[in-house]
Amino acid sequence: MKRVVVGLSGGVDSSVAAYLLKEKGYEVIGLFMKNWHDDSVTISNECPWLDDSNDAMLVANKLNIPFQTVDLSEQYKERIVDYMFKEYEKGRTPNPDVLCNREIKFDVFMDIALELGADYVATGHYCRKGILEKDGKVIYQLLSGVDTNKDQSYFLCQLSQEQLSKSLFPIGELTKPEVRAIATKLNLVTAEKKDSQGLCFIGKVKLPDFLQQQLKPKQGVIVEVPENASIYNVIKKQFATKENELQYLSRKIDYSIENGKVVGEHQGAHYFTKGQRKGLAVGGTPEPLFVIDTSVIDNIIYTGQGKNHPGLLKKALFINNNDIHWIREDLTLNTNETLEVDARIRYRQPLQKAILYKVENGMYIEFESLQSAITEGQFAAWYIKDELIGSGVIS
Template identity: 80%
Template sequence: MKRVIIGLSGGVDSSVAAYILKEQGYEVIGLFMKNWHDDSVTISNECPWLDDSNDAMLVAEKLGIPFQTVDLSEQYKERIVDYMFNEYEKGRTPNPDVLCNREIKFDVFMKIALELGADYVATGHYCRKGTIQKEGKEIYQLLAGIDDNKDQSYFLCQLSQDQLAKSLFPIGELTKPEVREIATKLDLVTAEKKDSQGLCFIGKVKLPDFLQQQLKPKEGVIVEIPKEQEVFSHVDTEFNSEEEKLKYLSRKIDYKVDYGKIVGKHQGAHYFTKGQRKGLAVGGTVEPLFVIDTDVNENVIYTGQGKEHPGLFKKALFVTNEELHWVREDLELNSGETIEVMARIRYRQSLQKAMLHKVESGLYVEFEEFQSAITAGQFVAWYSGDELVGSGVIS
């Protein structure tokens, strides 16, 4: 019997995943990760990890599998929380869920599991793993989950071949309603439990409160840039090369305060992100204001009216070599090569047609259609069919 250690989170997905593994004849052990101690930043006075850990324990009891808790809060603080503060300070918007999978679940947690004699680590992610033979070598594929509505392959876009080799995703072939149905039949305590919201493992936090622990509030101005500002008028430029054109399409516009008018005040540019609408507290505009850019050095937030504002849209983005990752290393592009893919720049976004252009310094992703709120620090992931092939941090 192969031994599988499953990350039991206290949610319905990992509960059913554990049950399926048991049915498939694996020796299953449930492990709950405790990753956060500081309850001063959670929104409600409930203690989310305690409830989750109790639910995970009840599920393990019901399924008749051994259960224990591991405390990873130190590594979590170091690798996720500190990284987040650092990114926000630089004016970028990190994706803690993607990082959490790469750094915690499939690294720290996986190492613990392997030390406990596990052959595999399993999670309740809605995605699938494929295996193909190529030149006599086994290659692992990260495939989208069957349930289009719940596919979570994007969150695993930073996994490596080594990590995939040791991973199992038991519910990838199921839809969410089917998972709930199984849990109900088994009378699991998590059957009706709502999907967790908020930061992975920390629960619901007010992000500004959370960030204020390290990033001190400082007052700055909110500037509204009109749609007609000439910085948005595209000059028909002659480009000397494809790379020059891509550089132009993915450029960051350098806004100045006198491009628009001051419409309000804020408590710190690093609390805001591109595309954000809530929290600006500026009224009296015909259409709602959206953040089109933040300048953390000058502490200015630039906004525009309406979700069609030209300041929100771009056709291309750039990923540096240091932040470029191929799940399928065998498909990596060489400098000068291009390939057509489907790509997304956020979890819930439907896949978009795009071209990848590999250059010396990194990779350009050029979309067929304009994309709204391409945000530095977030991840772009690209697919071939239903296989996630690679990803990178938007620079």
């Protein structure tokens, strides 16, 4: 009987994951991760982790499995929260959920599970694991969840072969309604519980409020750049090499206040991210304003009207060598090699046709069609059919 430690989060997905494993005959242990107890940054008076840990305990009781809570708040602060603040300070937009999986759930948490004698760690993610053999070697695959509406493979895009080898995703073959139906049938306390919104494991915290705890407000101006601004009037170039063209397509436009007009004020450029529409508090424009860029150095937010503004759209992005991660190490590209893939630059974005181009200092992803709000610090993930094979931090 193999032993599995399930990360019970107090939600319906991990509850059903634990039940399914027990049904299959595994010896199941429920473990709740407490990742946060700094009340100075939990905005509301609610204590979300207490409610969640209570629900997780009730589920464990119901399923008759051992249960305990582990406190990972120190590691979480160090590896996730501090990193987030540093990135926002630099004007980049990190993805805490992807990091939380790589650094906490499938690293620190996995180590604890293995110390408890576990053979596997299981989570309630909507994705699947595949196994294939190539040249006499076992290779683990990360596959999309059957429920395309809930597929969470993107959040696991930084996992390694080693981490995947010890992971199980029991609900990957099910849809969300099927998962809820199982929980209802078992009369689990989590059956009707809403999906958690907010930061991975911190719970009901609004990101801007959270950032304001550490990044002090600093008044600056909002500049609107017209779509016919001269900065966009670039003559169609002839490029000597494909790499030159990709450099050009993925370039960051250097805005200055002269490119547009001041239309409002804000409390800190580091609170805003590319593609953002809410929170600008500037009205009276025919089309809504979107953030097209931010400068944390000058503390200026650059905006443009409408979602087809040229400042939002780009065909290519670049990832530095040390930020490229291959889940399928056997498919790693060498310099000058290319690969046709489907890619996404954010969770729930429909997959986009693209080509990977490996160059000396990193890799370009060139999309077939223009992409909106490619954002530094976020993760791009690339797939072949329904298999996620690699990912990287957009530079």
